[in-house]
Amino acid sequence: MLWTLSGCQPAAAQPTAGPPAPAVRVVPVVMHDVVDFEHFTGRTDATESVEIKARVTGYLMEIGFKPGDEVKAGQMLFKVDPRRYQAELDRDNSQVLMSQARLKLADADMLRASDIIVKNPGALSKQDADRYTSAQAEAMASLKSAQAMVEMAKLNLGFTDVVAPITGQVGRNLMTVGNLIVQDETMLTTIVSEDPIFAYFDVDERTMLRLNQGVRDGKFKNTHEVEIRFGLANEQDRYPHVGKLDFVNNRINASTGTLQMRAVIPNPVPPSGGPRLLTPGLFLRVRLAVGDSQKGLVIPQTAIGSDQSRKFIQVVTKENKVEYRPIKAGPIQPDGRQLVEPIPVMRDEHGVRPALDSEKGEDSIKEGDSVIVSGMQRVRAGDVVQPHPYVPLVAK
Secondary structure (H helix, E strand, O other): OOOOOHHHOOOOOOOOOOOOOOEEEEEEOEEEEEOOEEEEEEEEEEOOEEEEEOOOOEEEEEEOOOOOOEEOOOOEEEEEOOHHHHHHHHHHHHHHHHHHHHHHHHHHHHHHHHHHHHHOOOOOOHHHHHHHHHHHHHHHHHHHHHHHHHHHHHHHHHHOEEEOOOOEEEOOOOOOOOOEEOOOOOEEEEEEOOOOEEEEEEEEHHHHHHHHHHHHOOOOOOHHHOEEEEEOOOOOOOOOEEEEEEEEOOOOEOOOOEEEEEEEEOOOOOOOOOOOOOOOOOEEEEEEEOOOOEEEEEEOHHHOEEEOOEEEEEEEOOOOEEEEEEEEEEEEOOOOOEEEEEOEEEEEOOEEEEOOOOOOOEEOOOOOOEEEEEOHHHOOOOOEOEEEEOOOOOOO
């Protein structure tokens, strides 16, 4: 007896669809006006900085500021006990009066001696005449000495008011009322100017030579015309502030191979009030333009990957396949995009590789290529992808 087991036969295998191609965001490589920049780090410093010390010795009686205040040139900061110096001035004024009296007597004696000589020649000996002349000269010298002592006493009395020599921000008071202040020794406080402010940074020899060549080629009248832009530590990848180069050191540091430069940066009080933007000692990121505007290929920074010591991009071909393309990365541009330069490449059965010195090759990147900017971590060379235009988010 035969049994038909038709219901137990396995069904024919149905073809199953593979996973969908991964989606990626792409942007076209564009030709744009670019400027060659070099980037450095620097520090701010005050254009003027003063250590405040008293010019007279005495006990501190008064402090005329609050730590951190902005003070004006001539403003009283400290007051040293003036009574001793007032007494010295009074004493020296008395010496002037005494010297004036002696000079008056000497002048009168000299006048009488002159009358005697005129009316009775020979009545006064030569020795007596010399004595009268000497007494008059001595009285005159004594008066001048006393007057000089008065001027010195006035200076010392004036120095009991320790005033700000410059306009700027004052530090904290290093001495309190009641302490003995020693002339030219005791540090009282410091003042730094605030507007403008200096920025010091070191450039390499190659950059210095390019700047000098720009001057010789007539791009700049001199290096003082070079504009710099800078950003603060909290302004990553941005250079919103402007300064002017005003000083280049006269020799290269042989141990580092760098040359110190300095820029002047305006540092006004903000229109809305509050503290100034910069303070001395602040870290800066400096961007220095060292070339003319020229055409170049630019792409977003996020499209550039690193493979050991080489930079690369991933390009989507017309067949929607991913290709690895090595490139040379240039300076970051003000709009955040980065200049890229092609390098010669060759194609073989394994894909794209850098060309050897003996091979001509083709450019690794050209205008119009579609470069992956989002999703590049999920794909490899040779993968088929679904490219979609990249639309950057706009902050509201």
